[in-house]
Amino acid sequence: MGTSWITVGFLVLMFAGFYFLLIRPQRKRQQDQAKLASDVKQGDRIITWSGIYGEIVSADEESIVIKVESGATIRMARMAVAQKQPDSSK
Secondary structure, eight states: OOHHHHHHHHHHHHHHIIIIIIIHHHHHHHHHHHHHHOOOOOTEEEEEEOOEEEEEEEOOSEEEEEEOOOOEEEEEEEEEEEEEEOOOOO
């Protein structure tokens, strides 16, 4: 009888460990990514998940158009934004 409680306790402890070490941080990253994607606006300098650097020329609800160094423009999904570039004017 005592061994079964130890087993159940161990399983609960393992699940709690997985939750706090894997599931919770992943959800936080997803929420941060969704907030970043919704907050970008025209004029922001960004880096995409594929490593493209550019400046947002226009944005709508689902996509953005970025201008790259060569002058070309590319339409991408908002969720393709990995990060904003630090402001170099400071």
